[in-house]
Amino acid sequence: MAFEVVVPRLGWSMDEGTFGQWLKRDGDYVDRGQPLFVLEGEKSAQEIESFDAGFLRIPSNGPGDGDTVKVGQVLAYLVAENESPPFPPADSPAKIATAGALSGQTPAAGKVAAPAPASDSVATAKPAMKASPRARRQASELGVDWTKLAGTGSTGRIRERDVIAAAKQQFVSPIPVELPTVPATTGKSVKAIPVSRLRKAIATRMMAGSKETAPVTLTMPCDASNLASLRQQFRATRRDADEIVPDYNDLIAKLTAEILARHPLLTARWGDQEIAFAEAMHIAIAVDTEAGLLAPVVRNVDQMTLRQLAAESRRLAVAARAGTLPEGDLQGGVFTITNLGMFGIDSFTPVINLPQAAILGIGAIIREPAAVDEKIVIRDRLTLSLTFDHRIVDGAPAAKFLAELRQAIEQPGPWLMP
Amino acid sequence: MHLFSPEVGMMGTSGIVGPCILQAAGAGYSFKLLKSDQVAVAFFGDGAVNNGAFHEGLNLAAIWRLPVLFICENNQFATEVPFAYAAGNPRVGNRAEAYGMPGFELDGNDVLSVCESVGDAVRRARAGKGPTLIECRTYRTRAHAEGMGDFSYRTREDVEKWKERCPIARLKSKLLADGAASADELDAIVDEVAQQIAEAQQFAEASPWPDPATAANHIYAAPKPVTHVTVKSLVPPKGTREITYMKATHEALAEEMAVNPKIFVMGEGIGKRGGNFNTTAGLYDLYGPVRLCDTPISERGFVGMSCGAAMTGSRPVIDFMFADFVLDSVGEIVNQISKMQYMSSGRLTMPVLLRGCIGIGHSAATHHSGNYYPMYAHFPGLRVVVPSTPYDAKGLMKHALRSNDPVLFLEPRELLGIKGPVPLEDYEIPFGQAAIVSEGKDATVIAIGRMVPVVVEVAQKLAAEGASIEVIDPRTVAPLDIETIRESVAKTGRLLIVDECFAPFGIGAEISAQIADRGFDDLDAPIRRLNGLHTPTPYSPTLEAAVVPRIDDVLRATRELLAE
Numbered sequence: 015m016a017f018e019v020v021v022p023r024l025g026w027s028m029d030e031g032t033f034g035q036w037l038k039r040d041g042d043y044v045d046r047g048q049p050l051f052v053l054e055g056e057k058s059a060q061e062i063e064s065f066d067a068g069f070l071r072i073p074s075n076g077p078g079d080g081d082t083v084k085v086g087q088v089l090a091y092l093v094a095e096n097e098s099p100p101f102p103p104a105d106s107p108a109k110i111a112t113a114g115a116l117s118g119q120t121p122a123a124g125k126v127a128a129p130a131p132a133s134d135s136v137a138t139a140k141p142a143m144k145a146s147p148r149a150r151r152q153a154s155e156l157g158v159d160w161t162k163l164a165g166t167g168s169t170g171r172i173r174e175r176d177v178i179a180a181a182k183q184q185f186v187s188p189i190p191v192e193l194p195t196v197p198a199t200t201g202k203s204v205k206a207i208p209v210s211r212l213r214k215a216i217a218t219r220m221m222a223g224s225k226e227t228a229p230v231t232l233t234m235p236c237d238a239s240n241l242a243s244l245r246q247q248f249r250a251t252r253r254d255a256d257e258i259v260p261d262y263n264d265l266i267a268k269l270t271a272e273i274l275a276r277h278p279l280l281t282a283r284w285g286d287q288e289i290a291f292a293e294a295m296h297i298a299i300a301v302d303t304e305a306g307l308l309a310p311v312v313r314n315v316d317q318m319t320l321r322q323l324a325a326e327s328r329r330l331a332v333a334a335r336a337g338t339l340p341e342g343d344l345q346g347g348v349f350t351i352t353n354l355g356m357f358g359i360d361s362f363t364p365v366i367n368l369p370q371a372a373i374l375g376i377g378a379i380i381r382e383p384a385a386v387d388e389k390i391v392i393r394d395r396l397t398l399s400l401t402f403d404h405r406i407v408d409g410a411p412a413a414k415f416l417a418e419l420r421q422a423i424e425q426p427g428p429w430l431m432p
Numbered sequence: 433m434h435l436f437s438p439e440v441g442m443m444g445t446s447g448i449v450g451p452c453i454l455q456a457a458g459a460g461y462s463f464k465l466l467k468s469d470q471v472a473v474a475f476f477g478d479g480a481v482n483n484g485a486f487h488e489g490l491n492l493a494a495i496w497r498l499p500v501l502f503i504c505e506n507n508q509f510a511t512e513v514p515f516a517y518a519a520g521n522p523r524v525g526n527r528a529e530a531y532g533m534p535g536f537e538l539d540g541n542d543v544l545s546v547c548e549s550v551g552d553a554v555r556r557a558r559a560g561k562g563p564t565l566i567e568c569r570t571y572r573t574r575a576h577a578e579g580m581g582d583f584s585y586r587t588r589e590d591v592e593k594w595k596e597r598c599p600i601a602r603l604k605s606k607l608l609a610d611g612a613a614s615a616d617e618l619d620a621i622v623d624e625v626a627q628q629i630a631e632a633q634q635f636a637e638a639s640p641w642p643d644p645a646t647a648a649n650h651i652y653a654a655p656k657p658v659t660h661v662t663v664k665s666l667v668p669p670k671g672t673r674e675i676t677y678m679k680a681t682h683e684a685l686a687e688e689m690a691v692n693p694k695i696f697v698m699g700e701g702i703g704k705r706g707g708n709f710n711t712t713a714g715l716y717d718l719y720g721p722v723r724l725c726d727t728p729i730s731e732r733g734f735v736g737m738s739c740g741a742a743m744t745g746s747r748p749v750i751d752f753m754f755a756d757f758v759l760d761s762v763g764e765i766v767n768q769i770s771k772m773q774y775m776s777s778g779r780l781t782m783p784v785l786l787r788g789c790i791g792i793g794h795s796a797a798t799h800h801s802g803n804y805y806p807m808y809a810h811f812p813g814l815r816v817v818v819p820s821t822p823y824d825a826k827g828l829m830k831h832a833l834r835s836n837d838p839v840l841f842l843e844p845r846e847l848l849g850i851k852g853p854v855p856l857e858d859y860e861i862p863f864g865q866a867a868i869v870s871e872g873k874d875a876t877v878i879a880i881g882r883m884v885p886v887v888v889e890v891a892q893k894l895a896a897e898g899a900s901i902e903v904i905d906p907r908t909v910a911p912l913d914i915e916t917i918r919e920s921v922a923k924t925g926r927l928l929i930v931d932e933c934f935a936p937f938g939i940g941a942e943i944s945a946q947i948a949d950r951g952f953d954d955l956d957a958p959i960r961r962l963n964g965l966h967t968p969t970p971y972s973p974t975l976e977a978a979v980v981p982r983i984d985d986v987l988r989a990t991r992e993l994l995a996e
Binding site: 146147148149150151167168169171173174 | 925952953954955956957992995996
């Protein structure tokens with residue numbers, strides 16, 4: 015938040031003075047109490063100390079040495095690092111805000127300095143930030159910094175709609191990107207879409223996952239009949255149509271968390287000097303959205319009940335599809351689950367989501383005949399596809415993980431008991 | 433004081449002087465209605481006879497020849513003020529003549545004389561010959577309350593002289609002299625009484641203190657299951673026949689009177705005339721003068737009577753025409769009717785329906801325009817109902833006539849002629865369930881009573897402009913369905929309360945406080961209120977129009993809220 019540097023009143027009757035010179039340069043860091051500029055009043059020239067701390071930003075049309083300045087006139091701003099000053103870039107003429115009446119306040123000579131913008135004397139220059147409680151809550155949920163927004167309420171208050179608009183802007187709007195040059199060999203016009211910020215992020219991650227790891231994919235069929243029956247039990251006993259029922263991703267995520275706890279290398283992170291183990295069981299679950307692939311992270315899956323997990327994964331998926339997912343919900347995963355079963359895909363080779371060590375692909379559940387106790391019966395088959403980074407894990411332990419996960423999927427009950 | 437033992441006919445000892453006279457008259461009305469041979473007795477001191485309740489109660493009991501005994505123990509002091517000073521007429525018994533009933537002035541310390549007169553009076557009452565006033569002249573030989581100084585206003589000599597005339601000692605001498613009882617027999621009675629008192633004291637001291645968690649028990653009667661309901665919907669079904677608000681409440685009352693002989697109606701002009709607002713039209717011909725009882729202009733009297741009637745098994749409906757009129761009886765409503773269930777630990781119920789018109793319009797001016805419901809909603813023990821549609825009016829009145837709590841049923845007069853769908857089937861609407869009159873997502877507007885159709889019109893106008901307004905009618909302000917409002921605000925983030933009644937300490941203030949507390953993070957804008965002007969209601973049409981929220985005011989307030 016920017017603090018204004020204004021011309022103080024050096025004596026009771028002073029209305030204007032003569033600007034001497036800046037004692038700091040544009041961009042310098044200024045601490046509280048440091049001399050900032052020289053101001054000549056009716057009787058003397060004084061070094062004016064700063065009331066606030068920040069990086070000094072002086073507009074290009076600010077006063078020069080010897081210029082007359084009015085009491086209350088804004089000379090410059092003190093801003094946070096990398097914060098833009100609240101005046102237009104140098105090439106457009108800036109309007110210098112002047113404060114209204116100084117409320118009769120006369121700072122004691124010698125102690126005068128630029129008042130902080132929170133004081134009422136400069137209220138006309140920059141209104142205090144206001145946001146409704148609902149907007150603040152929404153901002154916190156969507157990871158939006160509301161202090162950066164312009165409010166549309168009748169008194170400039172930031173409203174919920176302002177936060178939602180900002181969140182949409184943040185996550186789904188395409189950013190202008192120069193398209194790679196398309197060779198005009200055919201001479202026809204080529205249809206193209208701009209590369210969105212999300213598309214670009216996906217491209218970078220996928221390239222990294224493919225090029226910077228030693229990926230190996232193992233596939234493992236399992237009998238998912240019990241899992242299907244369990245899910246059916248949840249569906250059959252729900253109290254109303256709105257009740258969230260765990261889906262296969264939730265069930266498998268929960269089982270995977272249990273088995274991963276016994277195979278920490280699959281959640282470890284590669285470093286050139288050391289392999290760092292994960293500290294918490296945060297599992298990313300891939301969500302297909304209109305804008306592109308997102309993998310929001312469900313935190314501490316091992317500590318959640320299945321219903322909590324289902325509620326959280328649903329919340330994340332809804333936010334991901336609505337384009338309102340905060341950046342924080344996409345970070346910190348130690349393992350990813352991705353599901354293409356709904357498209358009938360049986361097995362595939364998912365790409366590792368760096369810096370994670372492995373990713374589990376879930377295929378379609380296929381009803382097919384199987385031999386059980388020397389009889390042919392109809393069972394539900396599901397195929398798991400695990401891509402792991404061979405730098406971190408070898409084939410045998412990865413296969414062992416997969417075998418244990420199969421066993422958990424085939425006999426899920428005991429693993430789901432708290 | 434504050435003692436109850438309804439099991440033996442002791443219906444409570446009040447801390448307020450006077451109301452027991454009205455309650456005894458009400459009990460007498462119950463006995464008459466229910467054709468019981470019971471007799472009601474009011475015991476009061478000389479202090480009560482200078483109180484309006486004495487005048488109104490005796491007059492009403494005399495009009496209807498109720499089986500009631502009014503027994504005044506004239507002990508010559510009301511607190512510390514001598515009766516000789518406080519009464520223009522120094523006698524009590526002869527006041528009976530003013531009310532057209534027999535009166536007696538007795539030596540109150542002569543047990544046999546009192547017994548004889550009271551016996552005569554009971555026989556008169558049972559014979560349908562009406563009430564009797566009996567003045568028992570006596571003296572208070574103790575202080576007004578235990579531990580109070582007693583000799584600043586009278587002398588020790590006076591007190592000692594009266595102690596010698598102890599009625600028990602005199603009775604004992606008389607019985608011994610006549611040989612009617614032996615000294616041993618009388619001593620045995622004294623011993624038995626002393627023993628009973630000792631046992632009672634022991635029991636009290638050995639009993640645990642009440643559980644603090646029960647401090648708010650018995651404010652209301654245990655909820656009764658909603659019975660006989662065939663239409664369960666909280667909104668009228670589509671295609672239902674349409675009748676007026678007035679007709680809807682008339683149907684509710686007529687239907688319940690037909691099935692419940694304990695219901696009677698009291699009010700001015702509600703008998704043969706059928707009520708100022710046709711509230712009882714035609715019912716007199718069906719049910720006669722006892723169940724449709726015309727009253728003198730004596731609001732405190734008949735409201736106080738309704739309390740006594742309700743506690744003795746009947747179900748009074750007090751039709752006070754305009755809510756303004758009943759203010760003279762607020763003490764009976766607040767101190768007696770609303771507290772009776774609590775004071776009696778739920779041993780008495782208070783099924784009293786108090787109904788009347790409220791609201792501003794048609795230059796009725798300030799004594800025929802009041803709303804008052806926030807005031808009543810403030811007190812524990814009352815249900816306060818303000819229906820805005822014929823459907824709600826009938827369903828809520830049905831519920832009131834089947835519930836055991838006192839209900840203030842306030843009918844916005846300007847709405848009495850509106851028509852709306854009311855099913856033919858039986859239904860009731862429980863208290864404390866707000867109606868979502870129209871759904872919306874941009875702002876929640878609460879409207880009460882007369883303001884409901886105004887706000888609905890505003891919502892329709894704004895819908896044409898693309899704004900979606902959720903209109904909620906609480907229907908009952910006590911209990912207030914804050915949860916429905918909170919859920920709506922959680923959706924819309926914006927809240928306006930439109931109420932014709934005054935803003936200060938009103939329903940809007942209550943809703944605002946509760947939503948600011950429970951729904952703070954839901955709010956996307958400050959909570960707004962739009963109320964009638966805080967002024968008595970003027971007569972002049974232009975002035976009158978200026979004190980009520982009009983459609984343009986509501987439009988403006990809603991638009992401002994949307995822009996906040």
